[in-house]
Amino acid sequence: MLGNLEIRVGDVPVPIGHNRQKSVLVALLTEVGRVVSVDRLIDRVWGEHPPARARSVLRTYLANLRRALTSTGIVITWRDTGYQVTVDPDRVDVHRFRRLLTRARGSDDPRRALALTDEALGLWRGEPLAELDTPWAQSAREHLYRERDAARADRIDWALECGRHGELLPELTTRAAEDPLDERLAGQLMLALYRAGRPAEALEHYQHVRQRLAEELGTDPGPAVQQLHQRILTADRTLTLPGTDPAPEQTTGRVPPPRQLPAAPAPFVGRHEELDGLDAALDASGQAATVVISALAGAGGIGKTWLALHWAHRHTDRFPDGQLFVDLRGFSPEGEPMNPAVAVRGFLDALGVDPGRIPVDLDAQAALYRSLVAGKRMLVVLDNAATADQVAPLLPGTSTGTVLITGRTTLALLIDRHGARHLQLGILTHDEAHTLLARRIGDRRVAAEPVAARELVDLCGRYPLALSIMSRYVSTRPHVPLAEFAAELRELGVDMFDNDDPAVSLPAVLSWSLRGLTDEQRTAFALLGIAPGPDIDLPAAASLTGLPVARTRKVLRALEEHSLLERHPHDRYSMHDLIRAYATTTAHDDLPQPVRRAALDRVVDFYLHTAHTADHHLYPHRGTIQLDPPAVGAHPHPLPDHATALAWMDTHHAHLLAAQHTAAAHCRHQPVWHFAWLLGAFHQTRGHRHDDLAVWQAGLDAAAHLPDPAARIRAHRFLGRTYIGLGQHDEAIGHLRQALVLAEHHHDSSQRALTHHALARAWGQRGDDRQALNHARQALDDCRGLDQPAWEADALNTVGWYSARLGDYDTARDHCQAALILHRRHRHTHGEAYSLDSLGFIDHRTGHHHQAIRHYNQALSLRRTFGHTYEVVDSLDALGHPHAALGDHAQARAVWREALDLYRQQGRDTDAERVQRQLDDLDKPTGAGQADA
CATH class of the missing domain: 3.40.50.300 (P-loop containing nucleotide triphosphate hydrolases)
Structure with missing residues (x-):
């Protein structure tokens, strides 16, 4: 609880849900054995902004927590006025921390006290009560920080008693520089210096503290520090630990041991x-x-x-x-x-x-x-x-x-x-980087602009030199808001860290790393800076550089050994953002434009042609597109089967989006449209709705430059489909109507059929099932004149679905069963799942709930098998209704809870709220589970 909450049974962590659910447990664990009222819990978890029906949400969270904590020995119980958590206090960091300190302060043995305090301080792992952001949590956090500071001060006293003054000196020196008015700290540093044989420095530090106190507070040091100063002046032997000599001097004629270390850096954090x-x-x-x-x-x-x-x-x-x-x-x-x-x-x-x-x-x-x-x-x-x-x-x-x-x-x-x-060594953690910034520019300045401070840390990439340079800018301009520095850093990027003095210029410091590289390695370094995507794997890097795979591996290894590149599992390589920004600058400054363009053409074609292979495995029944041969030196990755193709698309999704963007920047209109086509079906499968909108908007722009009118028709149609998924019905119908007009103008019956099919979905989503059915029937009529059995099966199912929505269940069942037969005959598993889903809906509406469950489960199994995550949740949602209708509330609750989690993960908030209402209705004494899908 002093950092991120984690519950374990043995060495196995227990999953206890999302952050807000953790917050409920944290709020209870701060008062083990005490009853916490519902109102106090709500205040602690949500503060001034509780959700609607906060008590109901709180009950749900507590029920989930009780289940998750069953095997942990942590018990949450309802008492007359609130909830009580029962657990051994030593299992809760904050209580163990306090108990250890109480034992330390009650001990007569400084070594024992020191060990107990180290154990207590070792429990700190990041920010206290990190799951909570309420006023109560902020107050509790500040109190815990004060307790920690007091423990650290006590620890230094005990460590000094144990003779560990040499070990303490770097820490004391740094802390005294950060807080020169802390008299207790000043006394501890003076004593450590004296015992380390440096009495002159101890006396000098006293004078420094005395001067600062007089200038800033108009006062002298307190009696304790004054007394210590006098004892050092008189070389009081009681200051010296038994068996030590406070100030040994080198005898004449002997060479003193070398002490060549430069001054200790301050401040130091983390690592x-x-x-x-x-x-x-x-x-x-x-x-x-x-x-x-x-x-x-x-x-x-x-x-x-x-x-x-x-x-x-x-x-x-x-x-x-x-x-x-x-x-x-x-x-x-x-x-x-x-x-x-x-x-x-x-x-x-x-x-x-x-x-x-x-x-x-x-x-x-x-x-x-x-x-x-x-x-x-x-x-x-x-x-x-x-x-x-x-x-x-x-x-x-x-x-x-x-x-x-x-x-x-x-x-x-x-x-x-x-x-x-x-x-x-890598970059600092977020907490370490934030602490470094605060120590360099002052806690007050960071506290005054916390959002801008966090942005500065992020823009500096948690890179120590970048943070130091930025801290220098900020600290020497005390009246300029942090937000202005953040805006300047966003605009200038790595140039913000440049300086005429190369020792404090990040680009200059990084440039020295290139001296030991060969020309081939320097070129690869620069090209990696402009490669599309957040990182790169070995096959893509080989196409980018135009080198054989074995040669590319050696080049990447050399860059890795020079700390310019990080290797990750599965032959993936990445650069820190600032190093990559420098590599990008190097590419534009040092490489001719034709060299950069050829490299980007190769890597774009690598992604395009590999995605084309993946699309063939994932969606073999949809239309194919013809690609131009890849650029010379591009070697697409072979993908042998469906599972490998799906895994590759998941892994390289960000690279494919970036590759389309790169192609657009170079006016390669055909690849831009091809990327949209190849990503579209994958986006629908995985639920990447906003990404789908972006790629098809780029695809529509590219289609305007292509001679084939079908490219524009498809772009409008797929944009319409994407807007349907986003719930933007007017935009969807607008694009689909444009697609239909173009299809009819160019006498393209296949595009007309597919557009009618999409319009059926659009009108259905808008709530006009009659209009949807009309378009579905037109789509079916067009498909029957084409040699496209998968399209015909889809149209049959769509007619069946909207017939069912309108209550014509006999027509609906006939069409959906015909669609299922056709899908299975041609092994079109995606369409098969849709037909099974439709039949489940028809069965549920006509009271055949057991048959509905069977059909829904078959659809769910297919969708799980083939990774159709966006549609899995819809099957789960639908499956709960026949279970509820049969009175099997436990099973209905199980599938709806899974659906609720998936809807939330996919950002489908409206669906999530509806499923939450369905779950709430199950707990009502009457009318449970009667709502239809």
């Missing part, structure tokens, strides 16, 4: 998984037979050095013999990476070697370096490495040392030969 990985490697160093090497890899500006220095400063006490640091300039504006000989020489100087004793040969220098650090507990940070060869001479030879490397490439040789642990 918990990576920090844990580095900690685990360090903890395992005692068992390692060789030096422990961790290699942080990631794109430029992703925060590798930021993480490395934060971790290094956090563990300086683990390396008493010193810390070495060098920027190897593998990717920097200076151009050439640092020669390893220069780095080794720098390390020898830091270790106090007399210049006259340093050999000339690099191998000899590296050997001397390894001799000097042998057996010592030292940390070596090699930042911004380009290659394994650059790093190898700088590796210690014994297991007591630890090496931390950052770079943009996967250092394969180090992994294979030296067992280096590879950690790949």
Whole structure:
């Protein structure tokens, strides 16, 4: 509950429904064992905007929760005045958090108190009560944040008592910079500095705090901090933990251990998984037979050095013999990476070697370096490495040392030969990115414009360097609203992050990654930026680049190893949005227009011809279209069967939409129309109504440039069909009438038949079943003159359906049974399901409810088998009515609940509301389940 609510039985998570349903459980769990009234629950879950019939909705949610929680030991009970949840409080994070802190504060052992507090703070997972956005939740959240802050402050006191001052210093330094007026925090930092042998810095920090308090509040530090200051001035021995020396000085004539780490970056947020990985490697160093090497890899500006220095400063006490640091300039504006000989020489100087004793040969220098650090507990940070060869001479030879490397490439040789642990850095989480922005520009500014702040985080892509650059813009212009920066960033894109200083310019930082690429790899990188769709798979990438598949794989692997590309399962590759924006700029700046155009023609034809193959498997009974041969170098993907075709279309739906858009941008009118045709039936099957509208609007625009009048007729007809699905009847009938006029003008009987069929649906949706039946009969008359048995069967079924709607059940049954026979004869499963659905409706209306159930179940089975998800829910909706008519309310409730969930998922709100009313009617004592479909 401190973060996202999750209930588990053993290791298995229990699904407890959508967010609003979770909110009801959260509101109860905050008061385990207490009765929460209905009004208080409604207020907590919905605040000032409860839904209509809130009590009924609440009862439904609670009933669903009781079922979901049956095996968990969590029990929700109705009492006289409200609901009570019963569960062991230790299973609820917020109660366990408080109980652990109570035990910690009651303990006399600081180590025990520290362990309990760490356990309590470890329960935090994101935003408290994240499922709720009501005034009550906001107040509870603020209270929990205050409890957490108090726990963190107590934890620092206990950690200091345990002698962990060295570990605390990076955190205390960062927090003190963020909140310079917190006197308790100031005292904790002063004590940690003193115990770390840095009394001068402790006294300097006191003066800094005293000055800030005087300037901003007109007051002096409190008695506790003043007393600590005086004790440090007098070197009070009681400040020193037993067995430690607060300020050891180096004896004259000895070279002090090197302390080369640059200042710890501030602020630092997140990266918990990576920090844990580095900690685990360090903890395992005692068992390692060789030096422990961790290699942080990631794109430029992703925060590798930021993480490395934060971790290094956090563990300086683990390396008493010193810390070495060098920027190897593998990717920097200076151009050439640092020669390893220069780095080794720098390390020898830091270790106090007399210049006259340093050999000339690099191998000899590296050997001397390894001799000097042998057996010592030292940390070596090699930042911004380009290659394994650059790093190898700088590796210690014994297991007591630890090496931390950052770079943009996967250092394969180090992994294979030296067992280096590879950690790949990605972008920050939403919470981490939001926290980073708030710490850089101030919590108040973020709180004043939360929507604009969230948009800035999203537009920066949660990319650390982009967030830092944007934070600099914002913080140096305190009077400009965040919304203005967000608008500017939307307009300028990656150019917003450019700067004359290349060290703080995201495009410049990214450009350094291209230096190590071949011409072929740089071209592929640029082309991937302009490829249609959110990502790309290997076959599509091969067509885009015009390279053989094996060669393409090698190129993609090289880009991946340079942290410019991410590989996902099933040979899919993606770029971060900002890297892709830079790749797009590179394509337009560096590649000639004919090269870009040829690549896009190849990849568009890849998607078009593969979709054509998929369409043949999915809808073998509808008309076919002839495509031009694909562009040279495009290699469509083979799809062997229906299941593979459906999976490919689902996976690549976004790419097909983008490919149509790309074709339209290049005025390739025939492919634009072909994409509309190939996507239309799939959209109807999967319920992508708004996408269908968009592709057919583009198809209609393209048809105006094509010589075949049937293209315009079909475009108007399919637009009409799409508007029917969207419930926009006037627009639907308008387009269908245009299609009919064009079909009659061009004497196209097949298009006339199909248009009449669509008009039947349009008038039926509008509620005029008589007009619908007239068009259905005209469609049937036209179809009988064509050699199209599937069309004739569809028309028969449509006549039967509207006859049934008008009460002529004998005519309806005759036509629908004839349609079913014809569909089955020609193995037209899609039409077969429609005919079975119609027969189920007729049976239900004529009182043959068992027969109706049989027909509906057959239709449902076919639609599930062939992935017709949009129509599955309609069959479920219809199936509930004969069950209800037979008094089988349990079965009716089961299918309607499934239908309700699917309608909501598909955004069909009107249908969802109707099914909810049907479910509510089942609970009434009379008249249950009598409404017809």
